[in-house]
Amino acid sequence: MTPYVLVSRSAEYETRLRTLLGERLAVIPGEFLTFGPEAVASRLPEAPRVALLGPVLNFEETRGLAEALTAKHPDLGLIVVREQRSDLEDWVDELELHAVLSPDASDDTTVALLDRLASWMIANGRASLHDFDAPLALEIDDLPFVDLTGSTVDEPEAAEVEPSAPDWEFPPIEAGMPTEAIAVVAPKGGQGKTTLAVNLAAGLAEIAPNSVVLIDADLQFGDVTTALALEPERTIVDAVADAAADEIVLKTALTHHSGSFFVVAGAPSPELGDSIPTDALGRLIERLRASFRYVVVDTTPGLGEHALAVLEHITDAVFVTSMSVPSLRAMRTEFDLLTRIGLMPGNRHVVLNQTDRLSGLTVRDAENIIGAPIDVEVPRSSAVLLASNRGVPLIHDDARDPAAKAIRSLLSRIAPEVDQKRRRAQRR
Ligand SMILES: Nc1ncnc2c1ncn2[C@@H]1O[C@H](COP(=O)(O)OP(=O)(O)OP(=O)(O)O)[C@@H](O)[C@H]1O
Ligand SMILES: [Mg+2]
Structure with a gap:
């Protein structure tokens, strides 16, 4: 069985990949491209x-x-093997890729990437476990598999998982890319956290399509899915459950948005949301940071234990306040407290x-x-509502x-590439 095929002009890379994949790799030399892609x-x-x-x-090839x-x-999984260059994001934007792999990536990284793509394809009904006969790090007997009821089954069939598999693309994975987690917080409710969180996720997805995930960690009254008109099948409760220790299960807990990002939907009820342990919430953020370039977290107002748990696991925080004196005073108190407890x-x-x-x-x-x-x-602005x-x-x-423009300036503080990308697109 040859589930993997390499089309390349590098004999050296071919030898490396053959050492890793053995008989499971078919190689088609790039020279055949002279006769067009159909010949390949x-x-x-x-x-x-x-x-x-x-x-x-090259790009055209x-x-x-x-x-x-x-x-x-x-259903073929597509990986481009190419070094990290400034035009790579155009490739990712314009080609229907599942992943990008550096030719210099270590064997471990290469195997881990192939392994993750295989897992995703199986979970999404694009392949069956048997297609990857003698898999890499995957052991057929050990791989827990989820059927429609979420229980573990012995002999998984792709057909069994397909109906519940969400319709989303695998995030492009670039080896060595640092990841960021951004929480949107406010001491009081109704200040605009969800508005900013949703727009940050949408804006970051422009530079990192399908590599952004928005977590609705406003655990009692989260409304991210309403703001995005999504109807999730799974929620944060599934994402933090023990079963989600398995990567495939965790991914099925995500909901895809057509703006090329993912959402961990808010809890279905305040009780269920409240019952989520704080350490499980922290673990969820860390795990998603391992797969996504940007993790955006909408939070519960105030500094309850869940909000503090989020702050322990993020790189950036967006503090939102309206122009009312009570909100501004509450923000000052929040800053003082966070500085005192070392969580600023x-x-x-x-x-x-x-x-x-x-x-x-005034602003002053x-x-x-x-x-x-x-x-x-x-x-x-009425456009927000x-x-x-x-x-x-x-x-x-x-x-x-004007509110959209202001949100864009927040985006470019967090990720200056957003601006560069827009300018390039405008020039084009
Ligand atoms: N710049 C703005 N101009 C006009 N309306 C706004 C603006 N920002 C937010 N709003 C409106 O204010 C309301 C509260 O905003 P949002 O839901 O984003 O706040 P929140 O902090 O997430 O609230 P909660 O604490 O209830 O989760 C919404 O109706 C939203 O449309
Ligand atoms: Mg909100």
Whole structure:
């Protein structure tokens, strides 16, 4: 059985991959591309599952190959083997890839990536366990498998898992890429946390498609799925359950959004949300950081134990307050407390939301009350409520709205690449 196929012009890489995969690898030399991608497709083994394209293939060749191979085998997993270069994100944007692998990645990294893609394909009904006969790190007997009821079955069949498998793409994985976790927090309710969290996820997905996950950790009254018009099958309760220690199970707990990011939906009831242990919430963030470039966390208002648990596991915090004196005072108290207990995040972004000239306060007044500079002002705008009621992130619903522009400036503080990418797209 040859589930893996390599199309490359590097004899050296071919030798390396053959050492790792042995008989399970078929190789089609890149020279066949002289006769067009169809010539390569006609030489595929009988039932390939994963194609590795590269190294030493250019963009046009890779695109032609991706199209020709998936026309023949629509469920084929596609990996581009290419070093990290500045144009790589264009490849990821424009080709229907499942992963990107550096040709210099260690054997362990390479095997782990192939292994993860195989697991994902099996979980999504694109392949069966038997296709990866004699798998890499996967042991057929040991791999827990989930059927529709969530129980473990002995002889998994792809058909059994397919109906419950979510319709989402595997995040592009780039070896060595640092990951960031950003929490959106506020001492009081109704300040705009969910609005910002949803838009941050949507904006970050522009530079890291399918490598962003938004966790609704507002455990009692989370409303991320409402703000995004999603109807999740699974929620955070499934994502933190013991069964989710298995990566496949964890991934089935995610809901895909058409803006190329994933959502861990809020708990189905306040009681269930409250019963989530704080350490399980922290573990969930860490685990998702291992698979996603950006983890965005919407939180419960205040500094309860869940919010503190989130703050222990993040790299950036967006603090949101409106222009009311009680909210600003509460923010000052929150800052004092976090500094005292050593939980003030390294990267802090203070957002003054719903700014309004009629509030009777200036931005300077607000800064004086909270005792810290305001980083971003988001004006009050009816477009925010409209977008939320339509279930669309504001930055996509009404990009010219002043609040949307302000949210973009918050995005570029967190990830300056967002700006570069937009400028490049505008130039094009
Ligand atoms: N800049 C803005 N202009 C106008 N309305 C806004 C703005 N930001 C948020 N809102 C509105 O304020 C309300 C509360 O916003 P949001 O749900 O984002 O806050 P939250 O902090 O998540 O609230 P909760 O604590 O209840 O979860 C929503 O109706 C939202 O549409
Ligand atoms: Mg909210």
